[in-house]
Amino acid sequence: MKIAFYQPGIMRLLAKSNFLEYIGVRKIILHTPMTxxxxxxxxxxxxxxxxxxxxxxxxxxxxxxxxxxxxxxxxxxxxxxxxxxxxxxxxxxxxxxxxxxxxxxxxxxxxxxxxxxxxxxxxxxxxxxxxxxxxxxxxxxxxxxxxxxxxxxxxxxxxxxxxxx
Structure with missing residues (x-):
């Protein structure tokens, strides 16, 4: 299983484009850095x-x-x-x-x-x-x-x- 670490905004963009599905990512871990x-x-x-x-x-x-x-x-x-x-x-x-x-x-x-x-x-x-x-x-x-x-x-x-x- 591939795991991806993305910031929330980037993850939403990638999800809309089906990019994550394309590269076979099954689990997403959101990483929210300090502002x-x-x-x-x-x-x-x-x-x-x-x-x-x-x-x-x-x-x-x-x-x-x-x-x-x-x-x-x-x-x-x-x-x-x-x-x-x-x-x-x-x-x-x-x-x-x-x-x-x-x-x-x-x-x-x-x-x-x-x-x-x-x-x-x-x-x-x-x-x-x-x-x-x-x-x-x-x-x-x-x-x-x-x-x-x-x-x-x-x-x-x-x-x-x-x-x-």
Whole structure:
């Protein structure tokens, strides 16, 4: 007996075309992957816990200003002892994917997205009436899941996007 694994939408198309019958498939197992939205939400939840466990204070999640964009997490990081800076704002872009061998989640951060994150950092400062000279950094937190929604890798790249302003 042949077994086929298809996503539901593809299976419906194949069933209409009698393709499955033609290739002799007797049993169909539907595989419904996580949606991009649920994958992103789960990734952000994991990122929040990851940051909290490392001493970050989460200020805001999903800071949005239309039409400019969104910042996944805004956090505050305490400065190291004896540093002249007391705290630093950290804007975190979370990228989550189901593991693939051909690229990493952080590869999805295009130049356009980097510029958008820089702009959103400035908008956050302005919206919250913080001086534009406030110390901040933009981090990338990449999370990879296996096919069963289990985390297989977390990579945190502090100050991954430099501010050009």
């Amino acid at each position: 991009n939205k649920s994958l992103g939400k789960q990734g952000e939840d994991i990122a929040e816990k990851y940051l909290k466990d490392r001493g970050y204070k989460i200020l805001v999640r999903n800071f949005t200003k239309r039409p400019w964009g969104e910042i996944d997490i805004v956090a505050e990081k305490k400065a190291k002892p004896f540093s002249f800076l007391q705290t630093k704002l950290v804007f975190v872009e979370v990228k989550s994917i189901v593991k693939r061998n051909d690229f990493f989640p952080e590869d999805q951060i295009t130049d356009k997205k980097q510029n958008q994150l820089r702009k959103m950092a400035q908008i956050y400062l302005s919206t919250n009436k913080l001086p534009l000279s406030t110390a901040y950094q933009i981090d990338i937190l990449a999370i990879e899941f296996d096919g069963n929604s289990q985390v297989i890798a977390i990579r945190h790249q502090p100050n991954a996007i430099e501010d050009n302003y």
